[in-house]
Amino acid sequence: MTKLLITEITRMGPALCVIGLQRDKDKIHSVRPVSATANSWLHFPFYRGDVLQCDLAPFPGAKPHIEDRVSTRGFQKESAVSEAEVVRYLRKAELSGSLKELFGCALRENKDGSGLFAMPTEPKRSICGAETQNLRLELCGNELRATLALSSGEVLRDLPVVDRDWRDFIDAAMAESRGANRVARLERFLNSQFHYRILSCPHHFIRLGLTRPYHDLCWLMLDTLFPLPRPEWLEEF
Amino acid sequence: MPLQEDEIRWRRLIEECFRREAGSQAALPDATQDLIETGLLDSMGWVSFLRTLESTSDRNDLGSQLTGRIPSFESILLVFREARAAGRPLAAAVPFPRQVAEPGPVLIAASSVALGSRIVASEEVDKAFGMPHGKLRLRAGIESVAYGAEKENEFTLGTRAGQQALQSAYCAPQELDWIIATSETHHAYPSLSAQLHSQLLARETCGALDVGGACLGLLNGFAVAQALITAGKARSVLVVTADVHSHVFRPGLVAGEFGGLFGDGASAFLLRSSSNSPAQVGYAAGEFFFGSAGQYMAAISVTPAPAGGVDVYFDGEALSRAAITKLEKVVVDVEHRSGIARSSVKGLATHQPNPRLVTLLAKQLDIPEDKFPVVARTFGNLGSSTCGVALDSILRDTGRGGERARAPIFLASLGPGLLFGGGWLVPA
Numbered sequence: 001m002t003k004l005l006i007t008e009i010t011r012m013g014p015a016l017c018v019i020g021l022q023r024d025k026d027k028i029h030s031v032r033p034v035s036a037t038a039n040s041w042l043h044f045p046f047y048r049g050d051v052l053q054c055d056l057a058p059f060p061g062a063k064p065h066i067e068d069r070v071s072t073r074g075f076q077k078e079s080a081v082s083e084a085e086v087v088r089y090l091r092k093a094e095l096s097g098s099l100k101e102l103f104g105c106a107l108r109e110n111k112d113g114s115g116l117f118a119m120p121t122e123p124k125r126s127i128c129g130a131e132t133q134n135l136r137l138e139l140c141g142n143e144l145r146a147t148l149a150l151s152s153g154e155v156l157r158d159l160p161v162v163d164r165d166w167r168d169f170i171d172a173a174m175a176e177s178r179g180a181n182r183v184a185r186l187e188r189f190l191n192s193q194f195h196y197r198i199l200s201c202p203h204h205f206i207r208l209g210l211t212r213p214y215h216d217l218c219w220l221m222l223d224t225l226f227p228l229p230r231p232e233w234l235e236e237f
Numbered sequence: 238m239p240l241q242e243d244e245i246r247w248r249r250l251i252e253e254c255f256r257r258e259a260g261s262q263a264a265l266p267d268a269t270q271d272l273i274e275t276g277l278l279d280s281m282g283w284v285s286f287l288r289t290l291e292s293t294s295d296r297n298d299l300g301s302q303l304t305g306r307i308p309s310f311e312s313i314l315l316v317f318r319e320a321r322a323a324g325r326p327l328a329a330a331v332p333f334p335r336q337v338a339e340p341g342p343v344l345i346a347a348s349s350v351a352l353g354s355r356i357v358a359s360e361e362v363d364k365a366f367g368m369p370h371g372k373l374r375l376r377a378g379i380e381s382v383a384y385g386a387e388k389e390n391e392f393t394l395g396t397r398a399g400q401q402a403l404q405s406a407y408c409a410p411q412e413l414d415w416i417i418a419t420s421e422t423h424h425a426y427p428s429l430s431a432q433l434h435s436q437l438l439a440r441e442t443c444g445a446l447d448v449g450g451a452c453l454g455l456l457n458g459f460a461v462a463q464a465l466i467t468a469g470k471a472r473s474v475l476v477v478t479a480d481v482h483s484h485v486f487r488p489g490l491v492a493g494e495f496g497g498l499f500g501d502g503a504s505a506f507l508l509r510s511s512s513n514s515p516a517q518v519g520y521a522a523g524e525f526f527f528g529s530a531g532q533y534m535a536a537i538s539v540t541p542a543p544a545g546g547v548d549v550y551f552d553g554e555a556l557s558r559a560a561i562t563k564l565e566k567v568v569v570d571v572e573h574r575s576g577i578a579r580s581s582v583k584g585l586a587t588h589q590p591n592p593r594l595v596t597l598l599a600k601q602l603d604i605p606e607d608k609f610p611v612v613a614r615t616f617g618n619l620g621s622s623t624c625g626v627a628l629d630s631i632l633r634d635t636g637r638g639g640e641r642a643r644a645p646i647f648l649a650s651l652g653p654g655l656l657f658g659g660g661w662l663v664p665a
Binding site: 012013098099100106107108109110111112113114115116138139140141142143145149152153154155156157158160174182183187214219 | 257258279280281282283284285286287288289300301303304305306308530531532533534535552554555558559562563565566569
């Protein structure tokens with residue numbers, strides 16, 4: 001049996017991707033449990049911070065998703081840790097302060113449009129944590145995007161935010177029941193003191209990930225952003 | 238312009254940007270079709286499409302305006318219509334593709350260059366830096382470099398280029414309202430512009446300004462000069478670039494793979510208000526645009542070393558890739574903003590980090606390599622003066638070819654950061 005701390009749940013379309021931390025002797029590293037039939041989950045009844053007992057088997061997945069493990073039995077919740085505790089463990093796992101070290105390869109700029117990508121054969125991994133100097137969230141055509149500066153000062157622009165909790169927060173903020181001018185109110189909130197609140201949080205931390213090859217390229221995305229959004233923030237705007 | 242004509246242009250722009258994202262053969266959807274729900278684009282593709290539209294239409298708030306709306310062509314058109322109704326018409330702000338830009342009120346009245354007087358074969362440079370014989374020629378495509386002689390420096394080369402430019406335009410130094418200088422190697426005071434001001438004998442009330450940007454310096458200088466002239470604050474501005482790398486990037490101080498690429502040179506351009514120009518000849522400045530791609534910041538850094546000299550860090554592979562990607566993007570943006578097809582230009586005055594990258598860039602852009610004047614191959618990378626020497630070469634070639642040789646010129650350059658900028662000139 002493997003003990004797995006759930007650290008990220010991302011959402012793209014209807015599919016969920018789950019990432020956790022596993023201790024291997026002195027090291028803590030990321031693993032991505034996948035089902036035997038798909039790379040994602042349509043239903044995952046657990047939450048970030050949950051510590052699960054599970055059976056995970058190595059999976060000869062395509063590079064760079066070396067963290068993939070097939071779940072051969074159901075998950076059983078053993079305990080749960082706080083958000084700050086999750087970040088404490090994440091800081092002990094894959095970590096980089098510079099762009100080049102994030103995935104051990106060059107990240108290229110999309111010539112048209114937006115985003116950064118890696119050639120699928122080049123990255124050494126598909127998940128990495130990082131500290132940021134600055135961070136900004138914005139909405140673009142209903143999608144939440146992040147621009148951030150790594151501790152090296154390198155700037156990553158216009159990354160899709162795929163964290164389930166953040167996406168749910170945006171959906172909740174945009175719900176019709178919240179009345180008029182929802183977009184303007186949300187944008188004002190994102191552009192207000194909010195970002196100092198994020199940056200000044202002692203457990204402010206991000207995790208970046210690479211998509212599976214899509215149009216032959218692996219695209220960079222913001223897997224998660226700590227602190228996580230609080231439901232009470234919706235009362236502020 | 239009537240609304241109907243605007244609508245046609247908006248639709249064409251939307252379709253072009255959509256095909257850049259979805260592929261050139263992609264079928265165009267119905268205007269009201271939800272692009273994500275019908276699977277034509279996923280959410281990442283939708284945002285990428287909007288970002289392309291934002292950069293080509295110069296409407297940075299387009300994505301924000303589309304939040305809360307159905308992702309469709311019709312929604313985008315609605316935002317354009319609303320902007321027009323609110324008095325912010327896109328057509329006036331930025332010419333759309335195939336709407337060729339009109340000449341502006343600022344003319345490039347004259348140009349000149351001054352290169353280091355010692356032309357040194359690249360094999361000699363290999364030897365000086367302790368590199369294998371032929372490395373610079375084989376790996377970078379550099380055949381020779383121009384090095385300044387003992388008494389040549391940024392000041393002397395810049396002065397020579399400046400004087401020549403003024404003389405060729407029959408412009409007395411007293412007519413200058415500003416001297417704008419840029420150099421990536423001159424870090425002393427009085428600044429380069431102040432020294433040039435004294436040496437050229439400009440009048441005391443002529444301003445002297447230094448702008449940075451390293452290899453992007455010429456375009457920064459042009460943008461400042463254009464703004465001063467357009468605002469009515471100046472009628473004649475001399476923009477000078479001067480870079481003497483051989484005094485800074487010496488063997489033993491920096492690696493040959495970096496230091497060996499550079500040469501010494503200067504360029505000067507006289508920019509004048511068209512109303513102040515004796516004859517309406519030459520080239521008119523179009524628009525200049527700039528940005529900084531911070532994800533490439535770590536690819537190159539040059540900092541003062543504690544014991545004198547400089548500490549250089551550069552990741553050659555990352556820098557080359559970034560340079561090609563960014564220059565290509567800037568040229569495509571120039572094409573979209575100006576409405577001038579890249580195939581129709583007289584030449585491209587771009588930064589030339591090394592000749593191999595110029596070859597690659599020409600290939601990527603599907604442009605004959607001879608549209609890029611030979612600079613780096615013969616003189617080495619001249620920093621801020623590379624773009625200047627290239628532009629001067631195109632302008633001289635145009636002058637020799639008579640009226641028929643006159644065609645638009647594209648400018649594109651980069652600087653550490655990764656700063657980038659572009660612009661264009663059109664026959665006046």
